[in-house]
Amino acid sequence: MVLKKLKQESEIALRHIIVLQEVQKNQPIGIFKLSELLNMPKHRIRYSLRVLEQSGIIEATQYGAVIKEGAEKEFEKLKKEIDTIIKNIEELKRRVGEI
Template sequence: MVLKKAKRELEIVLRHIRVMKAVMKNQPIGIFKLSELTNMPKHKVRYSLRVLEQSGIIEPTQHGAVIKEGANLNELKEDLEEIKRLIKTIEEELKDV
């Protein structure tokens, strides 16, 4: 319905965050090991790594992915707070429906 696409997108974001956390704990780490640790298919791990790299959070090295020096992880938390505010507003709008 109306929220199905948003739900799917949030599930993908959750996957990206799980991959990011696994990189943080095990860096440097490659796709095969990440796939094993996260129980995700390699193609999904590869996609998450690409998104995280494009977002400036990780960088590839010859030994595997690492968290990029100076990565602004607080921005993720700020974005999450904004999403929470939006969800609260949506909940309020739906109360009388």
């Protein structure tokens, strides 16, 4: 499948955003509680938290993950990246439709 990797990566990115939303709603929150709330395995939650932390969006505290101060800039970057991805997907769809 030509787009298999893109599909997988988009699913992982969506999981990161779902985890981020849950952190925002319930901060501070730990891996076990996130796993329970989202019905996801702990290793996936742990990976998403690591990616979000490395991206400068969340930080680990002794009480659990919290949104990092100043993360609004990162949220704006995310929105711009998503807009670019949507444009690319629309172009892909248009070109495939021409085949």
